[in-house]
Amino acid sequence: MSEVNKEGTKKTIGTIVSDLTRPIKNHKGFTIWILFLLTVMGVGMMAYVDQLANGLGVTAMRDYISWGLYISSFIFFIATALVGMLISAVLGLIGIKWITPIARIAEMIALGFAMWAGLIIIFDMGRPDRALNLFIHGRLQSPILWDVTVVTTYIAISVLLYLLPLIPDMPFLKKAMTDQAKWKQKIYKILSFGFEGRPEQYKSIKKLIRILAILIIPVALAIHTVTSWLFAMTPRIGWDSTIFGPYYVTGAFVAGGAAVMIAMFVLSRNYNLKDYITDFHFDKMGKLLVLLMLVYFYFNINEYIVPGYKMKAGDDHHILGLFTGHYAKMFWTVQLGGMIIPIILLLFRRMRKPLPSLFIGIAVIIGAFFKRYIITIPTLVHPHLPIQNVPEEFHSYWPNAWEWAITMMAIAGAVLIITILAKLFPIMPIWEVAHEEGITNEEMNKYVKES
Amino acid sequence: MTYLNKIKIFVLVFMFILFTSSINAQWNIPADAKNKKPPIDPTHTLVKTGKDLYKSNCASCHGTPGQGNNIAAIGATDLGTADYQHSHSSGQTFFQVEQGNGGMPSFREKFSSDEKWCLIFYIKSFDKDFEISGEELKEQKADLRLSLVEKIRTVKAYATTKDKSGKEIPLEGAEVQFFIKRMFGNMQIGELVPTDNKGMASIKIPENIPGDEEGKLNLLVKFKDTDTYGKVIKSKTIKWGSKLKIVNITDKREMWGSLHRVPLWVLFSYFGMTIGVWLVIGYVVFQIIRLKKL
Numbered sequence: 001m002s003e004v005n006k007e008g009t010k011k012t013i014g015t016i017v018s019d020l021t022r023p024i025k026n027h028k029g030f031t032i033w034i035l036f037l038l039t040v041m042g043v044g045m046m047a048y049v050d051q052l053a054n055g056l057g058v059t060a061m062r063d064y065i066s067w068g069l070y071i072s073s074f075i076f077f078i079a080t081a082l083v084g085m086l087i088s089a090v091l092g093l094i095g096i097k098w099i100t101p102i103a104r105i106a107e108m109i110a111l112g113f114a115m116w117a118g119l120i121i122i123f124d125m126g127r128p129d130r131a132l133n134l135f136i137h138g139r140l141q142s143p144i145l146w147d148v149t150v151v152t153t154y155i156a157i158s159v160l161l162y163l164l165p166l167i168p169d170m171p172f173l174k175k176a177m178t179d180q181a182k183w184k185q186k187i188y189k190i191l192s193f194g195f196e197g198r199p200e201q202y203k204s205i206k207k208l209i210r211i212l213a214i215l216i217i218p219v220a221l222a223i224h225t226v227t228s229w230l231f232a233m234t235p236r237i238g239w240d241s242t243i244f245g246p247y248y249v250t251g252a253f254v255a256g257g258a259a260v261m262i263a264m265f266v267l268s269r270n271y272n273l274k275d276y277i278t279d280f281h282f283d284k285m286g287k288l289l290v291l292l293m294l295v296y297f298y299f300n301i302n303e304y305i306v307p308g309y310k311m312k313a314g315d316d317h318h319i320l321g322l323f324t325g326h327y328a329k330m331f332w333t334v335q336l337g338g339m340i341i342p343i344i345l346l347l348f349r350r351m352r353k354p355l356p357s358l359f360i361g362i363a364v365i366i367g368a369f370f371k372r373y374i375i376t377i378p379t380l381v382h383p384h385l386p387i388q389n390v391p392e393e394f395h396s397y398w399p400n401a402w403e404w405a406i407t408m409m410a411i412a413g414a415v416l417i418i419t420i421l422a423k424l425f426p427i428m429p430i431w432e433v434a435h436e437e438g439i440t441n442e443e444m445n446k447y448v449k450e451s
Numbered sequence: 452m453t454y455l456n457k458i459k460i461f462v463l464v465f466m467f468i469l470f471t472s473s474i475n476a477q478w479n480i481p482a483d484a485k486n487k488k489p490p491i492d493p494t495h496t497l498v499k500t501g502k503d504l505y506k507s508n509c510a511s512c513h514g515t516p517g518q519g520n521n522i523a524a525i526g527a528t529d530l531g532t533a534d535y536q537h538s539h540s541s542g543q544t545f546f547q548v549e550q551g552n553g554g555m556p557s558f559r560e561k562f563s564s565d566e567k568w569c570l571i572f573y574i575k576s577f578d579k580d581f582e583i584s585g586e587e588l589k590e591q592k593a594d595l596r597l598s599l600v601e602k603i604r605t606v607k608a609y610a611t612t613k614d615k616s617g618k619e620i621p622l623e624g625a626e627v628q629f630f631i632k633r634m635f636g637n638m639q640i641g642e643l644v645p646t647d648n649k650g651m652a653s654i655k656i657p658e659n660i661p662g663d664e665e666g667k668l669n670l671l672v673k674f675k676d677t678d679t680y681g682k683v684i685k686s687k688t689i690k691w692g693s694k695l696k697i698v699n700i701t702d703k704r705e706m707w708g709s710l711h712r713v714p715l716w717v718l719f720s721y722f723g724m725t726i727g728v729w730l731v732i733g734y735v736v737f738q739i740i741r742l743k744k745l
Contacts, residue, residue, distance in 0.1 A: 137710065138710065139709065139710045139713065140710065140713045140717050140718060140721050141706050141707070141708070141713055141714070141717055146721070149721075149725055153725070153728055153729070153732075156729075156732055157728075157732060160732065160735055160736070160739075163739075164735075164739070167739070167742070193739050193740065193742045193743060194742055194743025194744075195742055195743075198745060200745040201742055201745045204738060204741075204742060204745055205742070208735050208738055208739070211731065211734075211735060212731075212735060215728060215731050215732075219728060222724075
C-alpha cells in the first residue's frame with residue numbers, strides 16, 4: 001500500500017481525476033472569498049494611490065527609520081516563497097514520497113509570495129517611475145542588484161517548476177472539463193504543449209523537473225542569502241553579523257513550512273481531499289517543521305547570545321532594547337509564541353493532528369512576520385551617530401494605516417494568486433498521485449482516450 | 452595668538468593656580484628691592500630687545516601692554532596702564548619678574564640679569580616720564596628680491612634699503628626667514644639667515660617636499676624683524692617639490708567604485724552565474740516546446 005493512501009482502498013484513475021477536478025468545478029463560496037480578497041486589495045490600492053500622489057511621507061517612515069513594514073514584509077514574502085525549493089527540490093531529490101500531494105501546494109505558495117515580494121519593493125519606492133534606473137545605473141557591487149536579479153530568476157524557475165508537473169495533467173483536465181468555459185479549455189489545451197502521455201514525453205518531463213529541482217537549490221539559497229546581505233553587508237548594529245545568510249535561510253524554511261501547513265489544512269478541508277492529504281501528511285509535516293525550527297532556534301541562540309555575552313558598545317543598546325527594553329514585548333512574544341512553544345508542542349504526536357497543526361502553523365507564521373520586523377526596525381532606531389535636531393516623529397516608528405493597508409494588499413494578492421491557481425488547476429499532480437497508487441501510464445492513457 | 456592657544460594657556464594656568472593656591476600669598480616686596488636701580492642705562496636698542504622677549508614670553512598672559520588684552524581672569528595685569536606704571540618702580544617689577552607669585556612664574560633662571568632689565572625697560576617705556584637715552588631706532592624701510600639657482604635648488608634673497616639720497620643699497624645683517632606655504636600655515640625652511648655684505652641670504656630647498664601635481668611649491672620670504680624692516684613678504688612659485696600623484700580611489704576597480712569600475716571577479720561571477728542559470732532555464736523552455744514532437 002502506498003504512503004499517500006494509508007487508510008483508503010485502492011483508487012482508480014477515474015476516482016482520482018474526479019476527486020481532484022471536482023473542487024475546480026464547484027464554486028460554492030468561491031466568489032465571496034475572491035470578493036473579500038479584492039476588497040482588501042482595493043483598500044490597499046487606495047492607500048497606494050495616495051502614496052503615489054503624495055509620496056512616502058504618508059507612511060510613518062522618516063529619515064532615520066527608512067526601512068519599515070514594507071521591507072520587513074519583503075523579507076517575510078521572500079522567506080515564505082523559499083519553501084517551494086525545500087519541498088519540491090530538496091525533499092523531492094532525495095526521494096521522499098509523502099511530499100507528492102503537497103509539493104504543488106508548496107510551489108503555489110512560492111509563486112504567489114515571490115511575485116508579490118517583487119511588488120513590495122516597488123511599494124517601498126518613493127519614485128517607482130524611476131525603478132528602471134536600478135538596472136541602468138545599478139552597481140554590480142551592491143547586493144540590491146543581485147537581489148533583483150535573483151528574485152526574478154527564482155520566480156522564473158518557480159513558474160517552470162509549477163508548470164512542468166502540470167503538463168501531464170492536462171489531458172485529464174481536457175477530458176474532465178468539457179463542461180467548463182471555453183477560455184478554460186483553451187488554457188488547458190495551450191498548457192498541454194502537445195502532451196499525449198507518450199513514454200518519451202514522460203521521460204523528458206521527469207528529466208526537466210530534475211534539472212530544475214537541482215538548479216533551484218543554489219538559486220533559492222542565493223535569493224535569501226542576498227536578501228540577508230542587504231542587511232549584513234552594512235556595519236550597522238544588529239545587522240553586522242556573519243551568520244545572517246544561514247539565519248535567514250533557516251528562518252525562511254520555518255515560515256514556508258508553516259504556510260504549507262496552513263494551506264494543507266485549508267485546501268484539504270475546503271476541497272474535501274482528506275483522503276489525499278491525511279493525518280499521516282500532517283504528522284510528517286509537523287515533524288519537518290520541528291526539525292526546521294530547531295535548526296532556526298540554534299541560529300537564534302548564536303545570533304543573540306554571542307553579541308549579548310560581549311555587550312560591545314552599541315550592541316548593548318540593541319540587545320537590551322530587545323531583551324528588556326522597548327521591543328521586549330514583541331521580541332519575546334515572537335521568540336516564545338512563534339518558535340519555542342510551537343517546537344515543544346509539535347514534539348507531541350497529538351499536536352501534529354490537522355487542527356492543532358493549523359493553529360500552530362498560524363502562530364509560527366505570525367511570529368515569522370513580526371520576526372522580520374524585529375530584525376529590520378530596531379537597528380534603524382540606533383544609528384551610529386546620534387539622532388539630533390530632528391522632529392520628534394523621526395525618533396521612533398510604528399507603521400501607520402497606509403503601510404498596513406498596502407501590506408495587507410500584498411498578502412491578499414499572494415493569497416489571490418494561490419486561490420486562482422487552485423481554482424484553475426488541480427492542487428495535486430493527478431499523474432503522480434496515480435503513480436503512487438500503482439496506476440501505469442498505459443492505464444492512464446487508456447482512460448484519457450475512452451469517452 | 453590663536454584662540455586655541457589662549458585656551459590652552461588658560462587651562463594650564465588655571466591648573467597651576469589650583470596647585471599653588473596654598474602658597475598664593477600677597478606680593479611681599481622688600482624695600483631694598485623696590486629701590487634697586489638698573490646697572491645699565493635704557494637705550495632704544497635695549498627696549499627693542501625687551502619687546503622681543505616680552506612678545507614671546509609674557510604676552511600670552513599679560514597681553515600687549517596698554518591694550519587690555521591680558522588674561523585678567525588669572526590675575527595677570529595689563530602692565531602698560533598708567534596705574535601700573537605709577538605704583539611699580541623698575542626695581543619692584545624686576546623683583547616680581549625674578550620672584551614670581553601664584554600664577555606668575557619665576558623668571559629668575561630663564562633670563563640673564565641684562566635680559567630681565569631689557570624687559571623692565573620695555574614695560575617702563577609705556578610710562579611717558581620714562582627716559583630712554585641714545586639714538587632712537589629708525590625704521591629702515593627695506594625690500595627683498597628673490598632669485599633662484601635652479602641647479603643647486605637654492606633660493607637667494609637680496610635685501611636692499613635706501614640710503615639718505617634715496618639710492619638703493621644692499622642691506623647687511625638683516626635676518627631673513629624662508630617658508631613653504633602648506634595647507635594650514637607656513638613651514639619654515641632652515642634657520643634664520645642673516646644677509647651678508649651684498650645683502651644676500653640664501654638657502655637650499657630640501658628635496659622631497661611634496662608639491663602639487665607638477666611639483667610646484669609656494670615659497671615665502673620675509674624679514675624676521677618686521678618692526679624695523681616692515682612687513683615685506685615676497686613669494687615665488689618654485690618647481691622643486693616632489694610631484695603629487697593624486698590617486699582617485701574611484702578610478703580603480705573597487706567594491707566602492709561606480710558600475711563601470713566594478714571589480715572583475717564581481718563582474719564575472721555575476722554574469723557567469725546569471726547567464727549560466729538562464730541558459731538552463733532557456734533549455735528547459737525549449738524542451739517544453741519540443742514536447743509535442745516527442
